[in-house]
Amino acid sequence: MTGLLGRLAAIVGERNVLTDDASMTPYVNDWLGKYHGSAQAVVRPGSAAEVAAILAACRETGTPIVPQGGNTSMSGGATPDASGGAVVLSLTRMNRIREIDPIGNTITVDAGVVLAHVHTAAKEVGRHFPLSLGAEGSCTIGGNLATNAGGVAVLRYGTMRELTLGLEVALPDGRIWDGLTALRKDNTGYALRDLFIGSEGTLGVITGAVLKLFPEPKAKATALVAVPDAEAALSLLALVRGKCGDRLTAFEFMTGACIDLVLRHIADARIPFGAVPPALVLVELSDTDDDAALNARLEDALVAASEAELALDATIAQDIAQAKASWRLREGISEALVREGKAAKHDISVPVSRMAEFIAAADRAVAAVSPGVRHVVFGHLGDGNLHYNLLRAIDMSEADFAVLAPRLTRVVHDEAKAYRGSISAEHGIGQLRVGDMPRYKAPIELELMAALKGLFDPAELLNPGKLLPLSAKQ
Numbered sequence: 107m108t109g110l111l112g113r114l115a116a117i118v119g120e121r122n123v124l125t126d127d128a129s130m131t132p133y134v135n136d137w138l139g140k141y142h143g144s145a146q147a148v149v150r151p152g153s154a155a156e157v158a159a160i161l162a163a164c165r166e167t168g169t170p171i172v173p174q175g176g177n178t179s180m181s182g183g184a185t186p187d188a189s190g191g192a193v194v195l196s197l198t199r200m201n202r203i204r205e206i207d208p209i210g211n212t213i214t215v216d217a218g219v220v221l222a223h224v225h226t227a228a229k230e231v232g233r234h235f236p237l238s239l240g241a242e243g244s245c246t247i248g249g250n251l252a253t254n255a256g257g258v259a260v261l262r263y264g265t266m267r268e269l270t271l272g273l274e275v276a277l278p279d280g281r282i283w284d285g286l287t288a289l290r291k292d293n294t295g296y297a298l299r300d301l302f303i304g305s306e307g308t309l310g311v312i313t314g315a316v317l318k319l320f321p322e323p324k325a326k327a328t329a330l331v332a333v334p335d336a337e338a339a340l341s342l343l344a345l346v347r348g349k350c351g352d353r354l355t356a357f358e359f360m361t362g363a364c365i366d367l368v369l370r371h372i373a374d375a376r377i378p379f380g381a382v383p384p385a386l387v388l389v390e391l392s393d394t395d396d397d398a399a400l401n402a403r404l405e406d407a408l409v410a411a412s413e414a415e416l417a418l419d420a421t422i423a424q425d426i427a428q429a430k431a432s433w434r435l436r437e438g439i440s441e442a443l444v445r446e447g448k449a450a451k452h453d454i455s456v457p458v459s460r461m462a463e464f465i466a467a468a469d470r471a472v473a474a475v476s477p478g479v480r481h482v483v484f485g486h487l488g489d490g491n492l493h494y495n496l497l498r499a500i501d502m503s504e505a506d507f508a509v510l511a512p513r514l515t516r517v518v519h520d521e522a523k524a525y526r527g528s529i530s531a532e533h534g535i536g537q538l539r540v541g542d543m544p545r546y547k548a549p550i551e552l553e554l555m556a557a558l559k560g561l562f563d564p565a566e567l568l569n570p571g572k573l574l575p576l577s578a579k580q
């Protein structure tokens with residue numbers, strides 16, 4: 107290896123610089139099969155110092171870098187463009203749990219640690235790290251941070267931003283910012299940490315983090331509640347919250363169309379009702395108290411919901427297997443969608459209290475564009491975040507749907523904007539939404555973001571073309 111590749115090999119060792127197509131394939135394509143990129147190499151550093159040295163070498167040679175963790179992005183954020191000029195910087199070798207502090211309730215990890223491994227490490231000391239999402243077996247803490255990931259427990263614990271105390275970041279100029287603080291209070295100026303969280307690999311490469319831990323919940327109570335519609339689901343949310351307070355950990359909504367899809371495509375999926383209801387809510391409570399008390403509390407809330415005619419039917423899981431089966435229905439939706447065909451995916455948020463109104467308005471707007479399009483709507487109702495997926499009409503070809511999809515996306519996003527919502531609640535902008543930024547972000551926001559990008563990464567080498575449009579310089 108010579109030139110840049112030789113330098114990279116000198117930093118990380120030749121075996122950690124992949125250049126043949128077969129080895130690079132998993133790193134240059136996204137998991138949804140939507141983006142197919144190319145790279146001159148995939149580099150796999152083993153430490154923050156190696157990451158910094160790679161960034162310095164790339165800066166000197168003007169080489170674009172695409173940071174990558176588990177490559178589970180829903181927005182093509184970790185996939186290089188097709189030019190073949192970029193280097194993919196894969197953090198997965200950096201998978202050390204550096205320290206756990208059960209008194210301060212913190213865990214310090216390398217950025218390449220898989221989320222599920224953080225769960226296990228926390229559990230071993232009787233603590234809990236609450237970020238939870240379908241890809242937790244392969245996504246990494248660095249990717250979770252770079253996208254400010256949400257998931258199914260935001261309602262109680264917040265997004266990744268709220269779960270993080272400190273960061274270590276390799277900057278595009280080859281320096282390392284050591285912000286690995288475990289302080290819960292520190293008012294010494296601008297919150298640099300919060301700038302890197304959600305920056306999608308465009309400002310620096312996160313190499314380590316100090317995360318918050320919580321007491322391990324000993325008890326969980328999980329129910330599936332059949333509801334007539336989203337409006338009833340929102341009233342149910344208020345009712346359960348009122349009766350269960352902070353014990354309410356997850357409140358996940360899915361329409362009957364989602365359930366149909368899961369039952370069709372996921373072999374082990376079952377519903378505990380005779381027929382598929384118009385909509386379902388998965389409610390989960392958790393507590394450090396015992397199971398029986400929690401189940402009784404949930405049951406009491408569901409009786410009240412039924413009396414108020416908010417619930418058509420409900421079942422509380424009687425054991426871990428039943429709770430898992432409930433989650434299988436919810437977590438299987440993305441997989442079932444992929445098996446059904448290419449979806450027009452939307453990850454919007456609107457104020458929680460206006461979600462039912464939004465769904466009705468978006469449904470009308472979509473039907474006006476194309477009446478037969480299938481709506482597969484689900485998500486984190488308690489956070490005001492919906493995955494508003496659309497599938498082609500049964501009699502429409504994939505090719506025709508691909509032509510139609512941008513118009514559908516336009517009307518869905520315009521509706522979200524009309525409700526003062528966001529076009530990306532948790533999946534990030536990546537390359538999927540970058541073209542929409544000028545329409546949905548205010549000029550002053552774009553101007554400030556571009557100024558920050560110019561400050562951190564003046565040569566625009568870090569994840570170019572993601573999150574922000576390339577500047578006129580490129």
Ligand code: FAD
Pocket residue numbers: 137172173174175176177178179180183184197217238239240241244245246247248249250251252253254255256257258306307308310311312313440441532533536569572
């Ligand atoms: P990647 O996909 O590798 O990268 C994502 C972005 O982060 C890219 O822009 C990349 O350049 C950047 N990046 C990665 N590592 C670093 C680093 N160390 N430093 C700087 N930038 C970096 N997301 C949610 O928020 N909530 C969900 O409920 C949810 N559910 C999902 C379910 C499934 C089945 C799947 C496949 C995905 C889901 N996602 C969800 C999306 C995705 O898993 C998350 O965004 C995840 O946080 C990405 O982590 P990753 O390590 O795979 O990152």
Ligand code: 2HG
Pocket residue numbers: 240257437439440443451452485493494495532
């Ligand atoms: C989820 O909540 C993920 O399951 C994926 O954010 C959503 O596939 C999707 O649209």
Ligand code: ZN
Pocket residue numbers: 257485486493532
């Ligand atoms: Zn989600």
